[in-house]
Every structure is written in structure tokens, then in C-alpha cells.
Amino acid sequence: MENRGNKASFWAAAISLAATFVASATPIPLYGTYQRVDGISYLGLSLSSVVYFVGAVTALLVFGRLSNHLGRRPVSIAAVILAAMASISFLQLHDATPLLVGRFLQGLACGLASTALAAWIVDCAHSVPQWLAPAVISCGPMTGLTIGGIVSGVLVEYGPIPRQLPFYLVLVLLLICVVLIMRSNETMPSAPGAIGSLKPRMGLPANAKKFFPVAAVTFISTWALGGFFQAFGPAMAHEQLHTSNAIAAALVFASIMAPSTIGASIAGKMKATNAQFYGMLSFAVFVGGLLLALQLGTLVLFLITSVLAGIAQGMVLTGSIQTMVANLQPKERANVLSVIYVTSYTGAAIPTLIAGQMSENHSLLQVACGYGVLALFGAITVIFSRKYQQREFQQCGLQG
Template sequence: MASTRLRIGYLALSISSVVYFIGAVTALLLFGRLTNYLGRKPVSLTALLLAALSVLFFLNLHDAFALIAGRLLQGLACGLATTALAAWLIDHAQAVPAWIPPAVISCGPMTGLTVGGVGAGCLIEYGPYLRQLAFVVALMLIVMAILMLIKSQETMPRQAGALRSLKPNFTLPARAKQAFPLAACTFVCTWALGGFFQAFGPAMTREQLHSHSAVAAALVFASIMAPSSIGASLAGRMTPSRAQFAGMLSFTLFVGGILFSLHLGLLSSFLVASILAGIAQGLVLTGSIGTLVGGLLPEERANVFSVIYATSYVGAAVPTLIAGHFSEQFSLLQVACGYGVLALGGALTLLTAKVRPSRRRIQAAERQE
């Protein structure tokens, strides 16, 4: 069950994912609004420096402590980057169609995870220095990003109040507050499954799908992440609420396909089901974010994104911690079934929310008659 080289078991792997989420949520809740006071650029640069430091831990990875410490720093970096870079993106996005910023915000991280996962798998399978080369490449990419950020244009001037902004703030503008409950439901359901793939993808490939290839493990992880950009583009042809509803229902259906493929132990059908679930995930996430960010003022964006990502990270962390606990007692297939139940609950919640307004409209029309 554990890696023979590093002796890191499933529980340690799940804890590493959980501390990543803890770091991200901490950064979001405590530092999410700093970008409004210190500016987008300084906060983004700090996030990249933390990311570089986390890679240095991974370069010297010999035990669970280095893995967990690196993942904590990585979480802090991602939490800082999500609000600063998301707000910065929207600041610069006036000249593009309205669906593009939510699509990039919702699917950009997944695209990066896909490129990194598949690239790392190929380097491990075919390249030299199988435990270091991927991290060296990642460090070089971070340095390139730092250089590009230094030359970029700031959109939020520095102002007083940075210390006051460290107080957690969960308030949302009225429009976002109304849309938040359903959006939060979709964030939890989709990010939870992503957390499962992140923590247990290689083990799932080896034990349930009977493949010991690093590339196959990378493809399993990428299959749920990469296709989200397709779903995001589909969301651009719908209203945000319609994309949210259609995406959540189809996501639940395809999660069922994933579980069925795991039961049969078929890698090819598993990849197909995961790709379709990834498309649906991009559709629902882009729709949900669109329901929250439409018409926001510049000073409102960072806080809304902090709430969005904090909800998403918590929604991924708690199921991952529970899965890590039960992975020592049950098979990964049995643990994965819990994620199917979670997705089904999310779909039923959205379906109920859609049916109730329809009933009210019918009852109002009957009263008028």
C-alpha cells in the first residue's frame, strides 16, 4: 500500500492533500483581500516565491515530512495566487467576451494540473533523474512566471488598510449572496472528486485499473482535469444558471460511469468516463462562477473569489481527509463510491431548486386564472 522507495502510505498522502487545502484556505481567508491594498502584483509575486520554496522541498523529498511541508507551502501559494491573479485577470478582461474570465478562472488551474501531471509522468517514465527532473522544470517555469509578472502592469494602486483586511470577511454582494448556496454545492461536489484523483490517482491506477505505468497514472489524473476547458467553452453558449444545472446533472451521470469502470477494472472506459466528467465539471464550474461574479465592482472581486475558493478547498479537504481515514479499512473503489453519493446529492439539490420556482410560477398562473 505504501511506496517502497519513500515509505509514504495512503494516510500520509491524504494528509499531504489536506494540508495543501488548509494552506490554501488560510491564505484565502486571511490574505485574500490584501491584493486590494498592496496591489495585484506584490501579492502574486509572493505567491510565486512560496511556490518556488515548496518545489525546493520536493526536490529533497525523502520522507512524509518533506512532502507535507512542501504541500503546505504550495497551498499557501495557490491560495494567494487565486484571488490576486483572478482579480487581476478580470481587471484586464474588458475587451473579451464575458464568459472567458470565468472559464479561465475555473479551468486554468485544471489545465495547469493536467500539463504538469502528464509532463511529470512522461519525465518519470522516460527521462533521467526520475525524482528530480520534473521539479527542476517546475522551478524554471515559476522563475519565468516571476519575470513576466515583474514586467506586467499593476491595476490596483496601493492604499491604506492592509492590516484591517487580514480580518476574515465572508460577506458577499447581494447578487452573489443569492447565487452562492447552489454554487457552493457544485464547488464542493466537483472539487471533492478532484481531490480524490489528486490524492489517490496513482494508487487507483495501480490497484483498480491494474497498470504500473507512470504515464497511465498521469493520464488518469489528467482525464478529469484537462477536459474542463471544453466544458468552459460550452458554458459560453448558455446562461450561467443553465450551464450550472446541465453541468451538475451530467457530472453526476459520468461519475457513475467512473465508478462502474473502476468496478470492472477497465482503464480505457475509465478514461472515457473521466473525460466526460471533466467536460461536465468545466461546464458546471464556469456556470457557477458566472452566477457569482457577473456585474461585480473591482473592489468586490477579491473577496468573492476568496469565498469561492475557500469553499472549494474546504469541500475538497474534508472528503479527502475522510477518504484517507477509510482507505486503510476499505478498498479504493468503496471509498470512491462515497464521492458518487456526494455528486448525486448535489444534483438532487440543484434539481429541487429548479423545480420549486417552476411550481411557484404554475401556482401563480393558476391563481390568476
């Protein structure tokens, strides 16, 4: 009976994690509207992504261990409520201020979800197949971003009140998540030290620390490209691929996010270090294909190479996360996940900020080439560190 309850809790946490990211992707297909109708510049759009990442990193650094003391349930509910507050801020958006406020709140929500809900998922991982928890943690956000982007794009293009309806639906989804969370088993009883836990700490246990440098390079290389797609997906669709359709813009954004789940399932059947290695090499190759498609202005080629890059991204993220979270103690999980996501969000925020500045004087293709360099650096890193990674993983008593 307890295992059945933990399995239900696993799926409640997984759905809520994805839903938080569904909410964060919902405004992205409207970026073209915000630009054309409300006059928000490319710099403003890129700043909206930067404040999103800043919110996420703030939540991870300050509140990342709070669920170890207050429990998984209340912190998870707080994450969902923040996502709802952000959605409300988008309902009457006509200039950059509510966009920036809403995106910051979404960042806070996703940062909290990335620790409390992700740690809850790991807590209940014994009730599901071994590969599933790392796959959900690595690709649940990507899946949520995909669903949110595509559904919002369809509603923006064909639905009534396109600037409000997507957010009304998100609010209903988040309410359902609150109900699911309330009915789930608490896996981390309350404990003293909540105030002390707010002091930012970035320490890692010894096993996770061994694998962090290489994992960090892969997190940054892959998440940076996701940040570019968030900020400039609609612009790429319009300027480089010659379409202003909101669904096409959503597909451009989703094409890099959705396939990561496929990559995660592939990685689940591989050794973690092999998934990291082959995933990163493949990612670098397919990012090169993306740049070629942008140069040619071919939407079909772009979507194909983007899907392949997304599959590779899922492989490398799942493999890298598995190297760091294997054999952790329950109290260590939230902190390690905080470090993983702080690294990932920071790795996305800084290139996005640079890209926003460069977009004032350079074409989007020129800006995108910088992300190709990052992917190449990631590939070179995993090539030169492969033997070390495999040896250390085996010495930890794991099948690496």
C-alpha cells in the same frame, strides 16, 4: 494602447495562475515512488492533500483581500515565489515531512493565486471575450494541474533524475512568470488597510449571496472528486486499473482535470444557470460511469467516463462562478473569489481526510462510492433550485 496592455496583463495573469497549479501537480505522479521507495502510506499521501487544502484555505481566509491594498502585482509575485519554495522542498524528499511541508507551501501559493491572480484576470476581462475570464478562473487551475501531472509523469517514467528534473523545469517556468508579472499593468493601486484586511471575512455582496448556496453545493461536489484524484490517482491506477506506469497514473489524474476547459468553452455559449444545471446533472451521471469502470477494472472505460465528467465539471464550475461574479465592483472581486475557493478547497479537504481514514479499512472502490453520493446530492440540489436560480439571475438584469 491601454487595452492592449490590459490584454497582455490578462494573459500574464492567466499563465501565472495556471503555472502555479502546474507546480502543485508536479509531485503527484511521484506518489507511487514515494510509497514504494520511501514507505509513505496511503494515509500519509492523503494527509499531503489535506495540508495542501489547509494551506490554500489559510491563504484565502487571511490573505485573500491583500491584493486590494498592496496591489495585484506584489501579491501575485508572492504566490509564485511560494510555489518555487515548495518545488525546492521536493528536490530531496525521502520521508513524509518534506512532502507535507511542500504540499502546504503549494496550498498557500495556490490560495494566493486564486485571489490575486484571479482578481487581476477579472480586472482585465474587458480586453478579451466576455466568457474567457470566468473560463480561465474556473479551468485555469484544472489546466495547470493537467499539464503539471502529465509532463511530470512523462519525465518520471522516461527522463533522467526523475525525482528532481520535473521540479527544475517548474522552477524555470515560475521564473518566467515572475518576469511576465513584473512587465504587466497594475490594476489595483496600493491603498491603506492592508493589516486590517488580514482579519478573515466571509461576507458576500447581495447579488453574489443569492447564488452562493447552490453554487457552493456544485463547488463541493466537483472539487471533492478532484481531491480524491489528487490523493489516490496513482493508487487507483495500480490497484483498480492494474498499471504502475507513471504516465498512466498521470493520465488517470489528468483525465478529470484537462477536459474542464472544453466544458468551460461550452458553458461560455450557454446561459450561466443552464450551464450550471446541465453540467451538474451530466457530472453525476458520468461519476456513476467512473464507479462502474473501477468495478470492472477497465482503464479505457475509466478514462472515457473521466474525460466526460471533466467536461461536465468545467460546465458547472464556469456556470456557477458566472452567477456569482457577474456585475461585481472591483473591490468586491477578490473577496468573492476568496469565498468561492475557500468553499471549494474546504469541500475537497474534508472528504479527502475522511477518505484517507477509510482507506485503512476499505477498498478504494468503496471509498470512491462516497464521491458518487456527493455528485448525486449536487444534481438533486440543482434540479430543485433551477427555477429560483433563473428568476433571481433575470431580476439582477443578467441573461441567466
